[in-house]
Amino acid sequence: MTNTVIVIVGLCLLALIVLLGLLAKMFRKAGPNEALVVYGFRGPRVIKGHGTVIFPMVESCRELSLELMSFDVAPQQDLYTKQGVAVTVEAVAQIKVRSDQESILTAAEQFLTKTPPQREGLIRLVMEGHLRGIIGQLTVEQIVKEPEMVSDRMRSTCADDMSKMGLEVVSFTIKEVRDQNEYITNMGRPDIVRIKRDADVAAAEAERDTAIRRANAMREAAIAKAAADQERVIAETASLAKQAAAQRDLDIQKAQFAEQSRKQQAQADKAYELQTNVMQQQVIAEQVKVQQIEKEQQIKVQEAEIQRHEKELIATVLKQAEIERQRIENLAAAEKSRLMIEAEGQAAAIRAQGEAEAAVIFQKGEAEAKAMNVKAEAYQEWNQAAVVDRLISNMADVVRAMSEPLSKVDKITVVSTGSDGAAGVNKLTGDITKIAAQVPALFEALSGMDMRELMNNIKGMRSRPNGASTVDGK
Numbered sequence: 001m002t003n004t005v006i007v008i009v010g011l012c013l014l015a016l017i018v019l020l021g022l023l024a025k026m027f028r029k030a031g032p033n034e035a036l037v038v039y040g041f042r043g044p045r046v047i048k049g050h051g052t053v054i055f056p057m058v059e060s061c062r063e064l065s066l067e068l069m070s071f072d073v074a075p076q077q078d079l080y081t082k083q084g085v086a087v088t089v090e091a092v093a094q095i096k097v098r099s100d101q102e103s104i105l106t107a108a109e110q111f112l113t114k115t116p117p118q119r120e121g122l123i124r125l126v127m128e129g130h131l132r133g134i135i136g137q138l139t140v141e142q143i144v145k146e147p148e149m150v151s152d153r154m155r156s157t158c159a160d161d162m163s164k165m166g167l168e169v170v171s172f173t174i175k176e177v178r179d180q181n182e183y184i185t186n187m188g189r190p191d192i193v194r195i196k197r198d199a200d201v202a203a204a205e206a207e208r209d210t211a212i213r214r215a216n217a218m219r220e221a222a223i224a225k226a227a228a229d230q231e232r233v234i235a236e237t238a239s240l241a242k243q244a245a246a247q248r249d250l251d252i253q254k255a256q257f258a259e260q261s262r263k264q265q266a267q268a269d270k271a272y273e274l275q276t277n278v279m280q281q282q283v284i285a286e287q288v289k290v291q292q293i294e295k296e297q298q299i300k301v302q303e304a305e306i307q308r309h310e311k312e313l314i315a316t317v318l319k320q321a322e323i324e325r326q327r328i329e330n331l332a333a334a335e336k337s338r339l340m341i342e343a344e345g346q347a348a349a350i351r352a353q354g355e356a357e358a359a360v361i362f363q364k365g366e367a368e369a370k371a372m373n374v375k376a377e378a379y380q381e382w383n384q385a386a387v388v389d390r391l392i393s394n395m396a397d398v399v400r401a402m403s404e405p406l407s408k409v410d411k412i413t414v415v416s417t418g419s420d421g422a423a424g425v426n427k428l429t430g431d432i433t434k435i436a437a438q439v440p441a442l443f444e445a446l447s448g449m450d451m452r453e454l455m456n457n458i459k460g461m462r463s464r465p466n467g468a469s470t471v472d473g474k
Contacts, residue, residue, distance in 0.1 A: 026053050028061055035064045035097070037108045044108075046101045062112050064104060068170060069095045071120045075128045078180075079135040081143065087179045089135060089143070091154075093127055094170040095162070107166030123167070130157045140183055147174045398439050 029051035030036035036047035040059030047061075054061055073093050078086035097107045111119045134153050135143065143150060154172040162169055178184065444450060 023053075026055065027051055028054050030063075033065065033067050035066055035104045037062050037064055037104070037112065044105060046104045048099075048101075048104070062108070064097065064108050064112060066097050066099065066104075069116075069120060069123075071095075071124060072175075073124060073127045073131060073172075075132065079132050081135055082137060082139050085140050085179060085181070085183050087135070087140065087143070087177055087184075089131065089174060090176045091131065091172060091174045093123075093172050095123055095167050096170055097166055098163075098168050103163075103166040103168075105166070106164070110165055123165075126161055127154075127158060127172075130154060130161070133157070140177075140179075140187065143174075143177050144184060144187070147177075150174055398442075399435075 028036060028038075028047075030047045030049060032049055034048075036052070038045050038047060038052060038054065038059060038061045040055070042059065048066075071093060072090065074088075074090040079089055080086055097104060111122075114122075131154060134150060134157060138150065151172045151174065155169045158169050158172075
């Protein structure tokens, strides 16, 4: 029983292996560089980039390469240009099958059973025919100088025919163009001659320009050398002149410095003498200040002693005053009670006395008012002589008030270097006299009266019988 099971399992495994082998043989894969054309009972189809199952006996398949095909296009016969010149053209073409399904089926119809050489031969014949037609439309110069234009025309001309075969022209490049009559060689000779001629002319012009520039450079160098020599001579002359002027200025400055030194020495000597006098006066002034300070200190000591005595007296008097205040307060309290009793009785008498005193005060004020009126009338009766007399009598008081600040000065030190009378002490007294002379001007500014007019009116009053003056001094 166990052997039978093993045999059955083995047969099943063998059948499975055989089945897998058949399936693997039936499954076909297409790489990225090829297309698998399947045909059979399901019709033609294209497999590209993946796999499919091919059923034996009812389906079959063929591989079609999608890789780039590169081959030479070199017609054996000469090609004639538009000018009738026979040329030989060699080119390289890059062709491939289009990637779309329709193009792959079209290429399979035409090239699937052919070998690569046969397929390339058919394509080369088509390319050579189109190349012959394009060369016949162009000149030799266009073919040689514009190969890209020829390539573009080939791609555009062959595109229709290649598309009908399921192909596309990737690139078309001309490798060589030659002829047996040396037309291409001679075509470049005019340019070569022209270029050579231009080169010879350019070389001659360059030599000429070099010679001209060399001559100009030599001339400019000579001019520059002459100018440099001239400038050197001028500079040397100017330098000598400046040296002489500098020496002259130095001598003048030395003389000026010597004169200034003598003047400054004399001024210093004079200043020293003046400073010595000033220092002596300052020493004397300091000595006087010291004496004054000593006197002030003595006065302060005496004032302190006086204040101490005053404080002692005040203390003694205040103590006695306090005792007296208490005594008076006691008496005042007793007196207050007495007065309160008497106040009611004396109220009528005090009221009558107050009315009498008020009448007296009123009469006194009325009398004073009348006196003031009389005085005012008297002032109005004053004539100009009285005003002048009043002014002259009070002028001494005004001058005294002006000179009073000088009486507060403890000491005056006068330094005088002049010899005329307008300096020193004479200057001080002269200033006081000038101040006193300004008193009449001060009177005129305050009163609005003209002193000269007043004096003239007084002189006129002397000639009158009674010496009286009229109103407004007339």
